[in-house]
Amino acid sequence: MVTIHIEKVRKTFGEVVATDDVNMDLQDGKLSTLLGPSGCGKTTLLRLIAGFYEPDYGRIYFDDVDVTDIPPNERNTGMCFQNYALWPHMTVFDNIAYGLKMKRVDGKRYTKDAIIRRVNEALELVRMQGLGDRTPHQLSGGQQQRVALARALVIEPDVLLLDEPLSNLDAKLRNEMREEILRIQGELGITTVYVTHDQVEALSISDMVAVMDKGYIQQYGPPREIYAEPQTLFVADFIGKCTFFDGKIKSLGDFINVELNDGQVVSGRTPVEGYPFEIGEEVRCAVRPEDLFLTSTDPKNNEISGVVTQVVYIGSNVEVFFNVGETSAVASLPPDVNLFEGEKIDLYAPREDIMVLPLGGVDALRKIPGHPLYSQS
Numbered sequence: 001m002v003t004i005h006i007e008k009v010r011k012t013f014g015e016v017v018a019t020d021d022v023n024m025d026l027q028d029g030k031l032s033t034l035l036g037p038s039g040c041g042k043t044t045l046l047r048l049i050a051g052f053y054e055p056d057y058g059r060i061y062f063d064d065v066d067v068t069d070i071p072p073n074e075r076n077t078g079m080c081f082q083n084y085a086l087w088p089h090m091t092v093f094d095n096i097a098y099g100l101k102m103k104r105v106d107g108k109r110y111t112k113d114a115i116i117r118r119v120n121e122a123l124e125l126v127r128m129q130g131l132g133d134r135t136p137h138q139l140s141g142g143q144q145q146r147v148a149l150a151r152a153l154v155i156e157p158d159v160l161l162l163d164e165p166l167s168n169l170d171a172k173l174r175n176e177m178r179e180e181i182l183r184i185q186g187e188l189g190i191t192t193v194y195v196t197h198d199q200v201e202a203l204s205i206s207d208m209v210a211v212m213d214k215g216y217i218q219q220y221g222p223p224r225e226i227y228a229e230p231q232t233l234f235v236a237d238f239i240g241k242c243t244f245f246d247g248k249i250k251s252l253g254d255f256i257n258v259e260l261n262d263g264q265v266v267s268g269r270t271p272v273e274g275y276p277f278e279i280g281e282e283v284r285c286a287v288r289p290e291d292l293f294l295t296s297t298d299p300k301n302n303e304i305s306g307v308v309t310q311v312v313y314i315g316s317n318v319e320v321f322f323n324v325g326e327t328s329a330v331a332s333l334p335p336d337v338n339l340f341e342g343e344k345i346d347l348y349a350p351r352e353d354i355m356v357l358p359l360g361g362v363d364a365l366r367k368i369p370g371h372p373l374y375s376q377s
């Protein structure tokens with residue numbers, strides 16, 4: 001098993017910067033996810049780790065070995081591609097055996113018996129025993145995915161790379177395969193990099209999540225931290241739901257007072273430690289629907305007043321949409337509340353739950369001393 005160290009990696013395609021300034025450690029034996037919208041650079045980063053692309057700048061290490069100039073077949077990684085990429089004319093057995101037949105250990109090839117034994121073990125691992133004689137078109141999508149996984153794992157890689165492995169499966173199969181991947185990853189304890197654009201999938205499966213946008217890592221941390229302590233507006237918006245209120249900083253301290261555009265003043269805290277906020281600075285306050293309440297026991301809680309625009313019953317609770325000045329906000333409230341469109345509503349939010357975030361995305365992170373993206377220029 002290995003830890004993958006990525007240092008200042010950049011990859012461009014002509015004028016397109018696919019990924020830039022990537023600094024991260026993907027920990028030994030853990031499942032780390034690259035999460036972000038289509039085109040943000042996830043596949044590019046995965047391929048850089050596999051060695052299919054060479055970075056324009058920066059280095060990649062497996063433990064303390066610099067692999068940047070080592071070709072993919074010598075990095076001992078197993079990769080599952082988004083479309084499975086099984087060879088249609090080969091049996092399941094031959095698909096899985098292919099990598100083993102190519103592989104040399106100390107210059108020697110595997111014996112026929114060793115290949116048969118290992119392929120059967122891999123089939124067992126993905127619960128496909130007895131299906132080795134089939135061809136891919138005789139398999140369901142989920143089974144094809146299992147074969148792709150077996151093919152990646154049969155060479156006993158140090159690193160498992162999975163590119164949107166569930167995106168071609170229907171919802172039920174997706175949950176089933178997600179459990180399977182977790183089981184296999186746990187059984188083998190293999191360093192795994194998992195790519196997805198689905199935030200629920202990422203939060204539920206990962207030890208660590210890297211949220212990417214436009215080629216940059218916006219935040220890298222455990223799922224709970226990504227949700228509770230978003231470091232950029234993009235992360236707050238992409239993970240879970242948030243209402244954003246624009247305003248200007250009135251005062252700084254343990255809590256930050258922000259005057260919203262409609263004149264209300266709210267008190268919040270920032271999850272972005274070390275960012276040099278200034279009085280008068282334009283910021284955005286983010287609040288999660290579950291952090292708004294109809295009653296308040298603490299006089300320090302914020303009161304936010306608005307007008308109800310829509311009430312949506314979703315069983316366990318109601319989603320109440322309301323306008324605060326020009327801003328459309330949403331609160332998740334108990335299912336028994338009786339609210340009507342057009343009604344004036346006062347909601348309460350604890351100071352801890354109003355997240356004050358700087359404008360400017362990655363550029364704001366560059367202003368934080370000690371941050372991997374910090375720049376003095």
Ligand SMILES: Nc1ncnc2c1ncn2[C@@H]1O[C@H](COP(=O)(O)OP(=O)(O)O)[C@@H](O)[C@H]1O
Pocket residue numbers: 013016017018019036037038039040041042043044045
């Ligand atoms: N081989 C390539 N040639 C040119 N542009 C590419 C190539 N691969 C990716 N890109 C561009 O790089 C950016 C990141 O792509 P990609 O890593 O595939 O994103 P994701 O996997 O997050 O959807 C996109 O703008 C994409 O169009």
Ligand SMILES: [Mg+2]
Pocket residue numbers: 042043044
């Ligand atoms: Mg991709």
